[in-house]
Amino acid sequence: MDDDWYLQTGHGVRFEWGPTGAKRLAPGAACLVVVDVLSFTTAVTVAVEAGTRVFPYRWRDETAATFAEEAGADLAVGRRMASASSPWTLSPAALRHAPFTPRLVLPSPNGSAIAAAAGEAPVAAGALRNATAVSHWLVRQGYGTPERPIAVIASGERWPDGSLRPAVEDLLGTGAVIAALRHAHGDKALSPEAALAAAAFEATPDVAAAVSASASGRQLIGGGYAEDVAIATEPDACAAVPVLADGAFTLAHG
Template sequence: MGVAFGWGPVEARALAGTAACVVVVDVLSFTTAVGVAVEGGSAVHPYRWRDATAAGYAREHDAVLAVGRSETTPDHPWSLSPAALRAAPAPARLVLPSPNGSALAAGAASGGAAVVAASLRNRTAVARLLVRHGYGSAARPLAVIASGERWPDGSLRPALEDHLGAGAVLDALRALAPGLHPTPEATAAATLWAATDDPAAALHGCDSGRELYEYGFPEDVAVAAEIDGSTTVPVLVDGAFTEAP
């Protein structure tokens, strides 16, 4: 494997055993939120459960706990909303619970691979970091994992926004390093991105984008659609995402 593409935490754990680096993609909204928070100067601790244990985890790490989008207050404005995080004061440490993106990051890290958070906002910056560190070669295999969503029974629901996000990174990577050897799945994801005439419109119109509109958070889709709007690359180090040097 040189450059592979997969879906969800199960495949992340499977590929992490052979990959030197795993790129996590959860466009709406975990990895977009991580990027915004890290840009602001926060270290982001992913946490896979949004339950009573999250508060204890935040206390253990002397961190602010992000709450649900509808649970924010003027005194506690931090949530999974990228737009809210952009507007809020940046805490030194932020715990960001997410059953999809956080679980994916934890699964990827369990294999000892480097873990990078990617979105449409930093897709080219991520590709540049991967090339700089030699990821995607036979010696340093790379896996790009789309998070997806969940059906009511807990099974994986593939999500267009994450397929596009992963494809965006893979397309940038093949432009910067054409000598790499992607799997057919990785090539197909990159081709999907390249063939999408208006990715921002697709983001606004996809199932997850429409859900955020219905819940009253269209600004989160707008932030996620800022293609190449960021040069910050969050890397998971000692349990927290911080900016790659």
């Protein structure tokens, strides 16, 4: 058996889960889309549409502060660690209400690790609130053909033992991006994995209700962060397409 069976070759739109899936698909992809609906990529869309450059960082430890200082950026802290001096967190709602900052480091083990896995390939941040905008940008750039394939990566969450927990919100977020791409490229462009993600999105009558009732949604709502879930499920409310360039997500042009 060939050792590249996992690459979904022959298809212009491909789909996988988590940092490991990103590492596997990235070498054969012309562009990578990371989707972490609750909350990394949603937070990125909120910040970038406000004009902030967002530097993803993989570790939530003391090295993040050093990285932020070297980048000349403010540092987003944990949701419950927000203060008057550090009002920026991974919470989209907190970012929406916080003072503007031109440069922000956003620690996220999953989202940042997926972005880093892309290597030299462009990386776009996708979410439910900008899925159509992302798909339109990808099509304008000529991505989505077998010659220039897209790898759409659902971030997922983590179980306490560190293993990947596939998450409803990220399946629906990737499905939203892929469903929009299918309108441009047709069914044959999608790998079976990608087609099933799109089908899951299209078969869900109320995406916001599904995300709110999911394990991740219940966790956030129960912790007092219902506004984060509400922002994350705003359907196509955002026209911003964050693209990673020079180490930071910024607004794509073209």
